[in-house]
């Protein structure tokens with residue numbers, strides 16, 4: 001127990017008085033200290049890290065439900081000796097998809113009442129294991145209201161204790177008799193899922209390429225404990241929601257490139273009609289070959305639909321290039337003059353000059369461009385953008401999702417000794433932190449990341465008197481000094497209009513090579529006040545080429561890059577279908593997931609995602625709550641409560657009741 005002198009107690013008297021409002025007497029304050037000290041000794045909760053989900057909600061959903069393979073492992077730990085492999089899988093799938101699996105079982109099972117009893121009994125055992133590292137109070141909070149009492153009794157009663165055996169069985173029998181078994185199974189499965197992942201970290205890029213970023217956002221918003229480091233693709237949608245026209249055009253373009261109109265129309269209620277009619281009119285004669293949507297094998301579109309999407313895709317791309325040209329001209333601070341391309345086109349012989357070289361263009365058709373002022377929108381384009389902007393600004397669901405991203409998200413986060421950010425930190429070739437000057441301020445390293453985080457918020461929340469406009473969100477999407485991007489350029493224009501692959505190349509900034517050296521990674525950790533011997537940097541953004549033998553563990557274990565390719569378009573590069581980094585009380589593990597087939601296959605044929613879990617780092621001594629950030633907070637609370645107890649005893653503060 002901490003001991004304090006009288007002057008120390010008097011010095012903090014005002015604060016202690018306030019604290020005594022909540023802990024009004026010695027017994028009450030003492031029991032809180034006992035409780036907090038006990039919590040410090042519990043094993044730390046399990047953190048899961050996911051990144052670059054890119055709209056793949058089916059795979060994401062599965063990984064959340066099976067807790068990246070951990071649920072199945074728990075079943076094996078608890079019931080492995082008594083159940084066969086197929087029974088284990090069946091129970092696992094039931095926990096992941098209880099509603100669907102119950103329907104399936106009901107058609108098959110001759111003695112349903114018996115099946116219910118056996119299954120509920122097993123689920124309770126798994127749940128008991130999942131809850132064993134938490135306090136009763138924390139588990140209680142995770143229980144659904146309608147079954148809270150029963151579940152608590154079942155979780156804490158030992159079914160083998162002779163005196164209670166009948167009592168225990170009676171509860172289960174009654175649940176079945178009263179036809180509450182389905183509901184109970186559904187709810188206890190949710191509790192198991194919830195207790196298996198204590199805290200979730202998303203390292204960015206939920207949006208773009210895949211079909212369901214909005215479903216992923218819904219799931220995240222329902223999650224009990226999550227933080228989010230913004231990726232370049234998220235900030236793009238944040239910019240769009242802030243009304244930035246260049247961001248809107250980019251977001252719409254990417255949806256069209258991957259034939260994801262549903263996200264806009266059904267997900268967010270953005271009206272695409274103005275763009276569609278404009279594109280059909282303006283690009284009627286153009287086959288827009290380079291703008292055909294990328295489709296997965298399963299997606300079938302009629303020729304008509306494909307052609308229409310291609311025309312819309314080209315129309316919005318041209319609008320995007322014009323708007324971006326305007327931003328670059330209006331923001332000399334950005335230093336992006338090398339991205340001014342529309343005025344480097346020779347509109348007579350259809351060539352373009354890029355970095356001193358002249359390349360032929362693959363199209364002659366720019367019906368909306370005036371060569372004198374190629375960056376100006378036509379009146380029709382202006383009208384389309386007005387309509388889109390209004391749609392984005394008033395899209396209620398989108399605004400809710402984006403506010404959530406602001407509330408839970410940031411550019412970087414320090415959490416339990418790990419430094420999390422999506423992509424990079426601006427660095428010079430020599431490994432020093434690069435100084436960036438923007439909006440009259442110069443900063444580097446941690447200070448720069450902090451400043452940019454603030455501007456990103458200001459750009460969305462402050463409508464007037466702000467140091468930066470929404471164009472800053474576009475800067476974060478594609479600027480080389482953006483910690484969310486970190487490549488010398490985004491060669492979108494070149495990829496559409498120049499067939500020569502040379503100018504398509506996007507080069508990563510020095511951070512990405514330098515940080516693979518342990519000395520650099522250590523310097524980054526020190527810049528953020530972290531311990532270079534114990535702590536880690538965790539990044540996403542760059543797909544890890546497992547097929548070419550690349551490892552996600554870099555810089556002698558100080559850096560972990562966990563973009564394993566949830567995005568289908570990138571799975572041939574990574575060779576897998578995503579990683580989950582798992583940080584539990586025993587250390588760090590990495591689960592690499594194989595592609596997920598479908599929920600139907602899981603229910604009917606018991607096909608789970610195969611995930612290989614490998615140990616990255618094992619701690620010598622099991623990590624407890626006292627070794628975590630929350631532990632630090634609890635210790636502070638204990639410190640002041642002990643002070644309060646002594647102040648009561650010395651008569652410096654009066655007991656309240």
Ligand SMILES: O=P(O)(O)OC[C@H]1O[C@](O)(COP(=O)(O)O)[C@@H](O)[C@@H]1O
Nearest residue numbers: 205209232233487490491492506541
């Ligand atoms: O393959 P796509 O979807 O056209 O996207 C290519 C673009 O995506 C980017 O790689 C950025 O996306 P990531 O953050 O996922 O890497 C750009 O550098 C590139 O121009």
Ligand SMILES: [Mn+2]
Nearest residue numbers: 205231232541
């Ligand atoms: Mn990214």
